[in-house]
Amino acid sequence: MTEKKFGDYIINVDNICKTFPNGVKALCNFSTNIRRAEVVVVIGPSGSGKSTFLRCLNGLEEIDSGSIIFDGIPLDDDKKNRLKIRREMGMVFQSFNLFPHMTVLENVTLAQQLVRKSSASVAKSVSMELLEKVGIQDKVASYPAQLSGGQQQRVAIARALALKPKVMLFDEATSALDPEMIGEVLDVMKTLANEGMTMICVTHELGFAREVSDWVIFMDEGRIIEGGTAEEFFSAPKEERTKGFLNQIL
Amino acid sequence: MRKKSSLTLTDLLIGSFLLLVCLFFVYRIKVGLNYNWAWDSIPQFIFRFDKENNEWVSGILMTGFYTTIRLSFWGIILATVFGVISGIAKTSSILFLRWLATTYVETMRNLPPLVIIFIAYFFVGDQLLSPLGIDDWAETLSPASQNILSILFAKPGYLTSFFAALMTLAIFEGAYITEIVRAGIESIDKGQWEASHALGLTWYQQMRHIILPQTFQRIMPPMAGQFISLIKDSSIVSVISIQELCFQGIELMTSTLHTIEIWTVVTLMYLTLTLPCSLLVEKLETRLNLSLR
Ligand SMILES: Nc1ncnc2c1ncn2[C@@H]1O[C@H](COP(=O)(O)OP(=O)(O)OP(=O)(O)O)[C@@H](O)[C@H]1O
Ligand SMILES: [Mg+2]
Numbered sequence: 001m002t003e004k005k006f007g008d009y010i011i012n013v014d015n016i017c018k019t020f021p022n023g024v025k026a027l028c029n030f031s032t033n034i035r036r037a038e039v040v041v042v043i044g045p046s047g048s049g050k051s052t053f054l055r056c057l058n059g060l061e062e063i064d065s066g067s068i069i070f071d072g073i074p075l076d077d078d079k080k081n082r083l084k085i086r087r088e089m090g091m092v093f094q095s096f097n098l099f100p101h102m103t104v105l106e107n108v109t110l111a112q113q114l115v116r117k118s119s120a121s122v123a124k125s126v127s128m129e130l131l132e133k134v135g136i137q138d139k140v141a142s143y144p145a146q147l148s149g150g151q152q153q154r155v156a157i158a159r160a161l162a163l164k165p166k167v168m169l170f171d172e173a174t175s176a177l178d179p180e181m182i183g184e185v186l187d188v189m190k191t192l193a194n195e196g197m198t199m200i201c202v203t204h205e206l207g208f209a210r211e212v213s214d215w216v217i218f219m220d221e222g223r224i225i226e227g228g229t230a231e232e233f234f235s236a237p238k239e240e241r242t243k244g245f246l247n248q249i250l
Numbered sequence: 251m252r253k254k255s256s257l258t259l260t261d262l263l264i265g266s267f268l269l270l271v272c273l274f275f276v277y278r279i280k281v282g283l284n285y286n287w288a289w290d291s292i293p294q295f296i297f298r299f300d301k302e303n304n305e306w307v308s309g310i311l312m313t314g315f316y317t318t319i320r321l322s323f324w325g326i327i328l329a330t331v332f333g334v335i336s337g338i339a340k341t342s343s344i345l346f347l348r349w350l351a352t353t354y355v356e357t358m359r360n361l362p363p364l365v366i367i368f369i370a371y372f373f374v375g376d377q378l379l380s381p382l383g384i385d386d387w388a389e390t391l392s393p394a395s396q397n398i399l400s401i402l403f404a405k406p407g408y409l410t411s412f413f414a415a416l417m418t419l420a421i422f423e424g425a426y427i428t429e430i431v432r433a434g435i436e437s438i439d440k441g442q443w444e445a446s447h448a449l450g451l452t453w454y455q456q457m458r459h460i461i462l463p464q465t466f467q468r469i470m471p472p473m474a475g476q477f478i479s480l481i482k483d484s485s486i487v488s489v490i491s492i493q494e495l496c497f498q499g500i501e502l503m504t505s506t507l508h509t510i511e512i513w514t515v516v517t518l519m520y521l522t523l524t525l526p527c528s529l530l531v532e533k534l535e536t537r538l539n540l541s542l543r
Contacts, residue, residue: 058448087450097445101463110459111449156445163449 006214007036010166010198011057016066018052018222026052028222030066034167037196041203041213041230045245049222050202054169057200058089071166087115090160094172096152098144098159104131105140108159115163123162130158134188150181157188168192170201204249210234218242285510292511295502311512314498315519320403321416321484321494322523326477328420333427338457340432351428358425363486366422371490375414384409408493415487423480430476434469435461471538474531478524495519 011034018027026049034040042050055061057068059075059082068075070085099107108127112118118126131137134154136147144152153173160168170189174182186208193199193212203209209216209230216233218226218241226239237243279285295309308316339351358366388399388406396406404412438461446460488497499516503509 060444060447083450083452086448089448091445091448093441093445095441097439097441099442099445099460099464101467111451114455114459115450159449 006038009033010036010071012067012069013057014067014069016056016063016068018049018056018061018063025222027056027063030219030222030224032217032224032227034198034200036166036198038214039193039197039199039201039212040215040217041201041209042217042219043203043206043209043245044219044225048220050219051171052222053219054091054171054200054202057169058086058091087163088166089169090163090165090167091169092153092156092160092171092173094175096144096149096156096176098152098156100144103141103143104136104147104155107144107155108162111159112162127158127162130161131155133191134158135184148181149177150184153177153181153185154188157185157192161192167198167200170199170203172202172204174203174205206234206249218245220245286507287511288506288508289511291506291508292515295512296515310498310502311495311515311519314493314495317404317412317492317494318481318484318496318519319523320412321419321487321492322477322481324403324416325419325423325480325484328416329423329427329476329480330473332420332424334431336424336428337431337435340428341435355425355428358422363422363483364489367418367486367489370418370421371414371487374417375410379410379414379417382410384413411490411492415490415492419480419484419487423476423483426476426479427473430469430472431465434465437468438464468538470534471531474527474534478527478531481523481527482520 011032013030013032013034016027016030017025019025030049030053032040042053044050052061056063057070057075063075071088073081073084075082075085098104099110102110105124105127108130109120109123112123112126113120116123128137128140131140134157136151136154136158139147139151144155147155153176157168157173173189174185177185182205186205189199189201189208190212201208201213211230213230216228216230217224218233218237218239220241226233226237226242228238233242234246237246293309295311297306297312298309299305300307336351336354339347340355342348342351385407388396388409391399391406399406399409403409442460442464443456446456451459484494485496488494488500491497495516499512502512506512
C-alpha cells in the first residue's frame with residue numbers, strides 16, 4: 001500500500017461512557033483519537049458496543065460522561081454544535097434506510113438543498129456525479145424498492161457523500177447483503193479510502209480490514225481491548241481475547 | 251391475495267335467502283302495513299318550481315343536503331388540521347404537549363357525542379363566536395358577498411350557529427384522526443428518523459420531508475374511513491337546530507307523516523356522499539398493497 005499522509009486529529013474521543021436506560025453498559029471509559037484521512041476498522045463480537053460507538057459520534061445516542069470533540073467542535077448540549085457535527089459526518093447503516101417515497105435522485109439531492117441550501121440544479125449535478133461514481137447512474141429515477149440490496153446501499157453511500165462530509169461512518173454496511181453483492185459495496189468503500197476520506201468502519205469483512213485499514217480496533221464489552229495497524233493486529237495480536245475472536249471467525 | 255369471483259353453491263343459497271327476506275318485507279308493507287303512499291308529494295321537497303319568480307328552487311330536503319355537504323367538506327378539512335397537529339403533539343418528545351393531546355383525545359372519546367355537542371356548542375357558540383358578531387358583520391356586506399358566504403357556509407343570521415356546529419364536529423372527529431396520525435407516525439421505521447438525523451435535517455425538516463409524507467401515504471385508508479364517519483356524524487348537529495339533512499327529514503316527517511318516502515330519499519342522499527368515499531378507500535387499499543408488495 002502506498003504511504004498515506006495523515007493529518008492532525010479530527011476526532012478526539014475521551015473516556016466516554018454510555019449506559020442504556022435498561023442498565024446495559026454499552027461503552028465504558030472508551031477513548032480513541034482519529035486522524036484525518038485515516039481508515040479505522042472496528043471489530044468485535046455482537047453486543048460489544050460497536051454500533052453504539054458510531055451512534056454516539058454523530059449524536060444518535062447521548063453519552064453519559066467523557067467528551068467527544070470533532071474538528072474542534074465539542075459534542076455537548078449545545079444544539080447548534082450537535083447539528084454542525086451531524087452535518088459533517090456521513091453515516092451508512094446496515095439496513096440502508098433510504099427514503100422509500102423518493103426516487104434515487106431525490107434521496108441524494110434532498111439534504112443538499114435542505115442543509116447546504118444548494119440550488120436545485122447544482123444539487124442535481126452533484127448527485128448525478130456521485131451516483132455515477134457508485135455506479136447507479138442508470139437508475140436515478142427508480143424508487144429504492146426497485147433496487148437490489150447492493151444497489152440500495154451504494155445509493156445510501158452517495159446520499160451520505162452528497163453533503164461532502166469530513167468523516168464517513170459505516171455500520172456493518174455489507175452485513176444485510178447477499179454474498180454476491182458485498183463486493184460491489186466494498187469496492188465503493190475502497191475507492192473512498194484511497195481518495196483520502198476519513199472513515200470509521202464497523203465490519204466483519206476482515207479482508208477489507210486488512211487491505212484498506214490504517215488502524216484496527218478490537219472491542220469487547222464496551223471497551224477497547226486492543227488497537228494496532230492492520231499488519232500488527234492480524235499477524236500478531238497481543239491479547240488473548242483478540243486471539244480467541246480472530247480464531248473464531250477466521 | 252385475489253379472491254375468486256365465481257358463484258358457488260353457498261353464494262346461491264345465501265342469495266336466495268336474502269331474496270326471500272326482501273319478498274317478505276315487500277309483502278308485509280303491501281299487505282300488513284296500512285300506509286298511505288304519497289311518492290308524488292316527495293319531488294317538491296327536492297326541487298320545486300317557484301311560480302312567483304318563475305325559476306326552479308331547491309326543496310327543503312335539498313337545502314338540508316347542501317348544509318350536510320358544507321358541514322362535511324369544512325369538517326373534513328378542519329378535523330384533519332386538528333388531528334394532524336394533535337397527532338404530532340402526541341408523538342412529541344415534550345411531555346406537556348403529549349399530555350395536552352392525550353387529554354383532548356380521551357375527553358372526546360369517553361363522552362357521548364351528544365354531550366360534547368351541547369357543551370361545545372354553548373361554549374364555542376355563546377362564549378367564543380357570538381362576541382365576534384359574525385352575523386351582524388355579514389348583514390352589512392354587499393348582496394354578492396352575502397351570496398358567496400351562503401354558498402360556502404350559511405346564510406347571514408345562521409353563520410354563528412353554523413360555525414359553532416362545524417367547530418364542534420371538527421373537534422370531535424379530530425380526536426379520532428389524532429389517533430390515526432399518531433399510529434401512522436409511530437409505524438414509520440426508526441431507521442428513517444436516524445438516516446435523516448444523520449443527514450443533519452432539523453426536526454421540522456424530518457417531519458415535513460421524510461416522516462409525514464410516508465405517514466399520509468399509509469393512513470389514507472383509515473382517514474377516508476374516518477371521513478365517512480364524519481359525514482354520518484354530521485347528523486348529530488341536528489340537535490342544535492342546524493338545518494342539515496336529518497334535521498330537515500325530521501321536520502318534514504312530523505309535518506307530512508310520509509315517513510318511509512322521506513327517509514328513503516334521505517338515505518339515498520347520504521349514500522351519494524359516503525359511497526364514493528368507501529370506493530375511494532377500497533381503491534387506496536389496493537394501491538397501498540401494491541406499492542408495499
Ligand atoms: N437502544 C438500546 N436500548 C438498550 N440497550 C441497547 C440499545 N442499543 C444497544 N443496546 C445494548 O447495548 C449493547 C451494545 O450494543 P451495540 O448495538 O452497540 O452492539 P454491536 O457491537 O453493534 O453489536 P452487533 O455486532 O450485534 O451489531 C448490547 O448489549 C445491546 O443489547
Ligand atoms: Mg451493531
